[in-house]
Amino acid sequence: MNGDLDVRSAARETLPTVFGYIGIAMAFGITARANGLSVLEIVLMSMITYAGSVEFVVVSLIVMHAGIGAIVLSAFLVNARAILMSTVIAPYTAHESLWKNIWLGTLLTDETFALGTSKLNYTDRRLSFSWLNTANVMAYVTWAISSGVGGLLGNLIPNPEKYGIGFALVAMFIGLLYLQVVADKSxxxxxxxxxxxxxxxxxxxxxxxxxxxxxxxxxxxxxxxxxxxxxxxxx
CATH class of the missing domain: 4.10.860 (DNA Excision Repair, Uvrb; Chain A)
Structure with a gap:
């Protein structure tokens, strides 16, 4: 990372995380397809819900024929940490307009949050809309496309659990935690x-x-x- 806050810098610094998204999103697509969701349903869930851990939980609840209330409550509880993450990032984007901040918060994920907090160590504690938005959009598009590809491949892997595909999400969180610890010198x-x-x-x-x-x-x-x-x- 460096101190630049432009689109090019964001694209370069987000790229390694994007590769991680590909593996996890495909794992979700494969798991969801093996549990009966169509490719269209998989892509729509990734675009609308857009929360990796929540999507895995929702699929498991659908398989158990859980009610809509239980699914919504579970999704809220699992992803409530996004409120905390947005609160942490908000002071560094307060100079942007309200609508820009709403947009940034909407697409903020664990991975782009980790990238953002790490970036603060190189920019004198500053963030820009163009930098964070580029990171968010790259992650969003990659997740949606990759989950769809995973759904297309799902028919080829009828029992993904035995290959430990679901652990891909845990592995990414471990990697992000390590990067956050070694990068944050404050x-x-x-x-x-x-x-x-x-x-x-x-x-x-x-x-x-x-x-x-x-x-x-x-x-x-x-x-x-x-x-x-x-x-x-x-x-």
Missing amino acids: IKLTIQLSVIGIVAVLMYFGMAVMPQNALLLVVALVGCFAGVVMKRVVK
Whole structure:
């Protein structure tokens, strides 16, 4: 990464993440097709819902014949972290218009959020609409097309679970976490590792007493609070 905030810089810096999107989106398409969704339904879900982890959850709920209320609530709980991510990014795009900020927040994902927060380390804590929008749109288009391709290939892999295709999403999150830790020099490594440890422990023990979707939101909030406290206490 560098300090440029133009379209060309965004395209170059987003490209490695785009390749990751291809694998995960195809994995989703294959899984959804194997569970009875048509290619059109797969593409529409990717374009409208546009949330990798949520889409995997929705497919599993559809297979279980869950009601629309359960599906909507689960989607909200799983992706509620997007509210937190948008809140973090918003101060750096406050100079843009309201509609531009709404558009940026609509297409913001875990991956473009990670790219954006990493970019802040090279730009004197600044972001531009052109840079973040380019990253968002590249990710959006790649996800939609790749999930459709995965849907077309789904008939060739009737049982994708046995190949561990669903782990592709987890693998990308692990990679993004690593990149965030090594790139962000504004927060001490000990604080970052402590927050990661707290989140891991809470998730491990919390799954025994709470539904996973609700637990994800609760742990995200607790992790954010712990990080803020430690950042203020540890000098």
